[in-house]
Amino acid sequence: MRSKVGVVFGLTQPLLYLVLFGPLLSRVGGVQGAGGGNTWRAFVPGILVQLALFGAGFVGFGLIADLRSGVVERLRVTPVSRLALLLGRVLCDTLMLVVQAVLLLAAGVLLGLRAPLWGIVAGLVFVALLALSIASLSYVLAMMTRVEDAFAPLLSTVTLPLMLLSGIILPMSMAPGWLDAVSRFTPFRYVVDAARAAFRGDFSSSAMLEGAAVTVVLVVASVALGTHRFRKENT
Amino acid sequence: MIEARGLARTFTGRRGTVEAVRGVDLSVALGEIVGFLGPNGAGKSTTLRMLTTLLAPTAGSATVAGRDLRTDPGGVRRRIGYVAQGGGTDPSVPAGEELELQARLYGVADPAARIRELARRLELDGEGLLARPSAAMSGGQRRRLDVALGLVHRPPLVFLDEPTTGLDPQSRGHLWEHIRRLRDRDGTTVFLTTHYLDEADALCDRVLIIDRGRIVAEGSPAELKRRVAGDVVTVELAGSGAPLEQVALRARTALAGHSAVREATVLEGALRLTVDDGDRSLMSLIRALDEAGVELAALRMARPTLDDVFLTVTGRSLRDSASAAA
Known part of the structure; x- marks a missing residue:
């Protein structure tokens, strides 16, 4: 939260996708019909999930700096609960991401996104919970690798396939059978589909339910893993 | 204040297992300044990290500040202060904010008053000093800030891991004064590690010499020197x-x-x-x-100096073993 510059710079990449790539998609989008007439409805949720994936994915770098300066160790000697040590960071990251997501949504509306308000709010909740899980996992990876040189390549190896397989840019419904099957094994796909359903106002769809279930499992698992790691963290 | 029996820690890495600490017994009484002396890699920091709940022992038990290390780590944490070897401040965060956060983490009753008191005692009350991030402080000031962070909650027992490493002689002497005052004025028990003989000699009531994960000698500096x-x-x-x-x-x-x-x-x-x-x-x-x-x-x-004691006890010079390990 210390750097307001960070909020803005984190936004550049998704904003560029939105402005420079989005309009292309609205030309071809009619054929696929994934957005239910408005391609922005399909595209913006994807970009939001991408924001969560990359924005929250990189928070581990901050932890590596804190590991090195001894801040983490100093906090671990205090009586504060290990869950709080994790959540303090993760919630701060999530809040920052929600602020970015709202700004991105505003840009989307300017470009032509039309979606029911409740759908947008539900989509934001999905993105926030996803960011929370990804931030926790990013901290787990950072604590395992401990140095930027190892963390950075690991991060890109993990995030890029996850991004491509989740159907962020184009819906996975367009994928050939094998690709669709593979993508079913990545949790983010369900979150993207659920956010898209939410933007369509399709609250009772199976995509929505699956997405909600996957998100809850993801949040619980990643926070449990993160807390465990903060408790065990040593060397 | 500290009662440890058979404390041991083994690290398992890719290159096999390393027995960093092999069964340490030690007792520290209320109001003592006890120095843990040994070369780099002797197991000083590992023992300290076990006693401060940062590292789980692979064997042994300990009572620290009246609480059992294994069953009540939270109780230990509330009663001890710990100042790590390299400090624990974010270089970009103003010192005052670090102290405030630390006070809140320990639930200190009147944080502002406590921070003022600590700043005065540790000479951190200079013009605008607490508004500065630790990156913009001198080595001595940063070290005193680290100590202040460890004392925020008035712990009866403080652990200092190599408190004066990297300080110039003047700042070292200065910090020694502060550490002595901690004991004299507040009755705080201090457990510190050092690989400086003169530090152990000048500052400590009692010295424990550790080598290769075991305590090999113990006593007041004078007693130890008499043994040689x-x-x-x-x-x-x-x-x-x-x-x-x-x-x-x-x-x-x-x-x-x-x-x-x-x-x-x-x-x-x-x-x-x-x-x-x-x-x-x-x-x-x-x-x-x-x-x-x-x-x-x-x-x-x-x-004889403590170096001679070390040599007599281990057959190696402290300086040699320090440089060999580094």
Whole structure:
């Protein structure tokens, strides 16, 4: 939260996708019909999930700096609960991401996104919970690798396939059978589909339910893993 | 304040297992300043990290500040302060904010007053000093900030891991004063690690010497020095032609029967002797060496230091083992 510059710079990449790539998609989008007439409805949720994936994915770098300066160790000697040590960071990251997501949504509306308000709010909740899980996992990876040189390549190896397989840019419904099957094994796909359903106002769809279930499992698992790691963290 | 029995820690890495600490027993009484002395890699920090709940012991048990280390780590954490070797401040965060956060984490009743008090005591109350991030502080100021962070909640027991490493002599002496005052004014028990003999000598009521994961000697600096009976005479040899090791061995043989010599060790071109009543026996030592045809380059006599204690106990010099480990 210390750097307001960070909020803005984190936004550049998704904003560029939105402005420079989005309009292309609205030309071809009619054929696929994934957005239910408005391609922005399909595209913006994807970009939001991408924001969560990359924005929250990189928070581990901050932890590596804190590991090195001894801040983490100093906090671990205090009586504060290990869950709080994790959540303090993760919630701060999530809040920052929600602020970015709202700004991105505003840009989307300017470009032509039309979606029911409740759908947008539900989509934001999905993105926030996803960011929370990804931030926790990013901290787990950072604590395992401990140095930027190892963390950075690991991060890109993990995030890029996850991004491509989740159907962020184009819906996975367009994928050939094998690709669709593979993508079913990545949790983010369900979150993207659920956010898209939410933007369509399709609250009772199976995509929505699956997405909600996957998100809850993801949040619980990643926070449990993160807390465990903060408790065990040593060397 | 501390009762530890058989504390041990093994690290399992890719290159096999390392027994960093192999069964440490120690007791520290209320209001003592106890120094943990040993070379790098002897197990000082590992022991300290176990006693401060940062690292789970692989064996053994300990009571720290009245709480069991294994069953009540939270209770231990509330009652101890810990200042890590490299400190624990974010270089970009203003010192005052770090202190405030620390006070809130411990639930200190009146944080602002406590921070003012600490700043005054540790001389961090200079104009605008607390508004500065630690990156913009001098080494001594940063170290005092680290100590202040460890004291925010008035712990009865403070752990300091190599508190003066990297400080200039003036800042070191300064910090020693602060540490002494902690004990004298607040009755705080201080447990510190150091690899400086002069620090252990000047500051500590009691010294525990650790080597290769075990405590090898313990006592007050004076007691420990008394254990090295006699004075230390170092004979530097001049090997005109002959290899120094040979000269050294010849010198040792020449002195083997000398009544004042208790112990003789060969150390790289020098002979280190532990001698009774050095002032008087010096002349006869020189004569004996001369008769054996040993050429001397220099001769030194010194009262024993903790380094000599370390050498006597472990057979190695503290300085040598420190540089070998580094």
